[in-house]
Amino acid sequence: MKTVLVIGGGVTGLKASHELAQMGYNVSLVEKEDFLGGQVAKHKYYKLAPDMRLVSEVLDPVIKNVESNSNIKVLKHSTITALSGNAPEFKVKIKNSKGEAEETFGAIVVATGFEHFDPTVKQEYGYSRFKDVVTNAEVEELLNPNGPTKGELKRPSDGKIPKKVAIFQCVGSRDKQVGNPYCCRVGCVVSTKQAIEIKEKYPDTEVFVYYMDMRMFGRGWEELYGKAMEEYEVIFTRGRGAEVTLKNEQLSLRAEETIMDRPIQHSVDMIILAAGQAPGDGTIEAAKILGIKQNEYGYLAPKDDFLSPNESSKAGIFIAGADKGPLDVENCIVEGAAVAAKVASSLK
Amino acid sequence: MAENTDKMVIDGVELVGIWKEFMPSRILYEDVTTEFLDEVKKLPGGSTIARCYQCGTCTGGCTLPEFVDKFNPRGFINLVRRGHYDILVSDYKDLVWKCVSCNRCTHRCPKGVNTQEVVRAIAKFLEDRKVFGKLTNDEAFDEIFMDEVLTDGRIDEVKIVKDFYSKTGRLKDMMSGDQLSLGFKMFTSGRIKLFGGKIKDWKKVSQRLKEELQ
Ligand SMILES: Cc1cc2nc3c(=O)[nH]c(=O)nc-3n(C[C@H](O)[C@H](O)[C@H](O)COP(=O)(O)OP(=O)(O)OC[C@H]3O[C@@H](n4cnc5c(N)ncnc54)[C@H](O)[C@@H]3O)c2cc1C
Ligand code: SF4
Ligand code: SF4
Numbered sequence: 001m002k003t004v005l006v007i008g009g010g011v012t013g014l015k016a017s018h019e020l021a022q023m024g025y026n027v028s029l030v031e032k033e034d035f036l037g038g039q040v041a042k043h044k045y046y047k048l049a050p051d052m053r054l055v056s057e058v059l060d061p062v063i064k065n066v067e068s069n070s071n072i073k074v075l076k077h078s079t080i081t082a083l084s085g086n087a088p089e090f091k092v093k094i095k096n097s098k099g100e101a102e103e104t105f106g107a108i109v110v111a112t113g114f115e116h117f118d119p120t121v122k123q124e125y126g127y128s129r130f131k132d133v134v135t136n137a138e139v140e141e142l143l144n145p146n147g148p149t150k151g152e153l154k155r156p157s158d159g160k161i162p163k164k165v166a167i168f169q170c171v172g173s174r175d176k177q178v179g180n181p182y183c184c185r186v187g188c189v190v191s192t193k194q195a196i197e198i199k200e201k202y203p204d205t206e207v208f209v210y211y212m213d214m215r216m217f218g219r220g221w222e223e224l225y226g227k228a229m230e231e232y233e234v235i236f237t238r239g240r241g242a243e244v245t246l247k248n249e250q251l252s253l254r255a256e257e258t259i260m261d262r263p264i265q266h267s268v269d270m271i272i273l274a275a276g277q278a279p280g281d282g283t284i285e286a287a288k289i290l291g292i293k294q295n296e297y298g299y300l301a302p303k304d305d306f307l308s309p310n311e312s313s314k315a316g317i318f319i320a321g322a323d324k325g326p327l328d329v330e331n332c333i334v335e336g337a338a339v340a341a342k343v344a345s346s347l348k
Numbered sequence: 349m350a351e352n353t354d355k356m357v358i359d360g361v362e363l364v365g366i367w368k369e370f371m372p373s374r375i376l377y378e379d380v381t382t383e384f385l386d387e388v389k390k391l392p393g394g395s396t397i398a399r400c401y402q403c404g405t406c407t408g409g410c411t412l413p414e415f416v417d418k419f420n421p422r423g424f425i426n427l428v429r430r431g432h433y434d435i436l437v438s439d440y441k442d443l444v445w446k447c448v449s450c451n452r453c454t455h456r457c458p459k460g461v462n463t464q465e466v467v468r469a470i471a472k473f474l475e476d477r478k479v480f481g482k483l484t485n486d487e488a489f490d491e492i493f494m495d496e497v498l499t500d501g502r503i504d505e506v507k508i509v510k511d512f513y514s515k516t517g518r519l520k521d522m523m524s525g526d527q528l529s530l531g532f533k534m535f536t537s538g539r540i541k542l543f544g545g546k547i548k549d550w551k552k553v554s555q556r557l558k559e560e561l562q
């Protein structure tokens with residue numbers, strides 16, 4: 001059977017589909033939204049860390065490769081509803097507005113990605129109580145010239161450009177209170193990138209990052225961090241954001257500057273919450289239908305993290321990308337290619 | 349000029365080594381030890397201290413720093429963990445026990461530390477080491493409280509505070525501006541009364557109680 005079902009049209013699923021099609025497989029790409037590109041497209045990311053490359057330079061070619069390939073059938077607004085059979089003959093029901101139909105595939109790739117953590121549950125941060133407390137995903141959209149504000153960082157309450165911006169790291173990550181003790185792995189570099197973007201556009205706006213550790217382990221990340229401090233005078237303060245209140249109609253944050261042993265209260269115009277990644281409903285749903293194992297946080301669990309990182313607990317079903325745990329775009333593309341190779345070798 | 353900064357030799361003099369002798373040692377504290385951490389861990393409520401990753405959420409949101417300068421739960425934990433016992437005693441022994449048990453820290457700690465309990469455990473750790481003088485604060489308070497109950501059957505707040513401060517030898521502290529104004533506020537808002545009042549025939553009950561206790 002030279003047919004493969006790819007679930008999820010984010011960067012990972014797109015890359016996997018393209019690689020498989022190049023090797024001569026017939027691919028059906030199922031995407032629940034009516035657009036391709038996953039979270040990157042959904043939240044209109046504009047520039048990618050660490051090189052500040054335009055998203056369009058990366059995402060457009062990946063999408064074009066898929067849409068122009070005759071071996072790939074793209075099914076938008078579609079989901080899977082049932083699975084029967086075993087490798088290498090899976091029968092999968094696919095549902096969309098036209099109805100439900102069953103198709104047969106030799107292998108399945110799950111690339112259903114992540115969801116942004118919803119910070120409403122962290123009540124002390126005042127998200128959804130105070131308009132000018134926003135998430136990093138919302139800021140991506142605000143900074144995009146094709147977004148709702150045409151790229152201006154207009155704060156939601158009155159449309160003014162903030163003069164002081166604070167960014168809280170690790171929101172919904174490294175946090176046992178919300179059940180996510182793991183690190184979101186992109187929050188630090190994304191905040192550094194956003195701080196630079198803000199300073200580039202508004203040199204008079206001050207940007208303060210409240211962090212526990214700046215985890216700059218990726219290619220070029222540490223360099224970006226240095227640049228933010230040296231060239232853009234972004235102020236990094238070691239201490240996790242503790243709470244946000246309103247003081248004289250202005251946002252006021254509290255934290256401890258742990259290097260100085262000093263609790264501080266700091267008035268700012270806007271607060272960005274570096275919300276982490278959580279396994280999305282789409283991933284959890286797919287795992288249930290396909291009967292594959294999830295880890296304790298809901299992410300998809302590889303058969304063996306070291307020896308078979310792209311195989312699920314079930315033969316013939318493969319997993320890749322941010323549905324296995326937080327991951328950046330660059331590594332999602334690597335994952336997409338890796339899973340394609342694994343599928344190919346198992347379907348010979 | 350030699351390029352090598354590790355060993356800069358000018359006119360035959362090796363500068364790096366010489367500089368080292370000029371500079372006073374900057375080592376402020378040499379004995380880093382986990383001895384105290386182990387001790388606090390074993391006290392009631394102290395077991396979660398090792399989970400702390402020093403993020404500062406507790407101190408950032410703590411009720412007290414606004415009123416009590418230098419009150420810092422994260423800092424206390426840090427001092428215990430790194431074995432800075434003498435700093436804890438010299439700078440913080442009078443602060444640690446001021447925690448009002450509001451539990452904001454515990455509810456917010458992202459790492460699962462029961463911060464309020466740990467702060468108590470650190471206070472207990474200091475008391476066990478008798479850093480507060482002959483009687484520990486807890487012991488002094490317990491004694492006065494029991495005394496008061498036994499003799500009057502009621503708590504007279506003003507008396508108990510006065511006795512507590514005098515027993516711990518700190519009457520001067522009680523007369524400090526912030527304590528007085530706090531007392532005044534509590535009085536005007538009806539939280540405390542000036543006189544405790546008496547209970548009828550308390551003598552008899554008191555007698556029985558004393559016998560029971562013996
Ligand atoms: C605020 C923010 C900024 C970021 N900026 C950067 C950056 O600058 N640089 C960088 O390298 N990384 C960045 N990232 C990380 C990046 O977003 C991820 O690496 C990437 O989106 C993951 O791609 P993916 O394809 O694995 O998952 P996703 O992008 O989540 O795509 C998954 C797709 O699957 C679909 N799907 C889900 N479930 C189903 C289902 N059951 N059926 C059908 N379809 C389904 C979804 O609709 C989605 O289209 C950022 C992350 C955040 C949170
Ligand atoms: S990547 Fe940074 S922001 Fe995200 S959880 Fe890790 S340390 Fe926190
Ligand atoms: S909030 Fe918890 S982890 Fe953070 S410093 Fe306080 S006790 Fe430690």
Ligand code: SF4
Nearest residue numbers: 410447448450451453
């Ligand atoms: S319980 Fe004590 S240490 Fe914790 S926030 Fe309240 S006053 Fe501060």
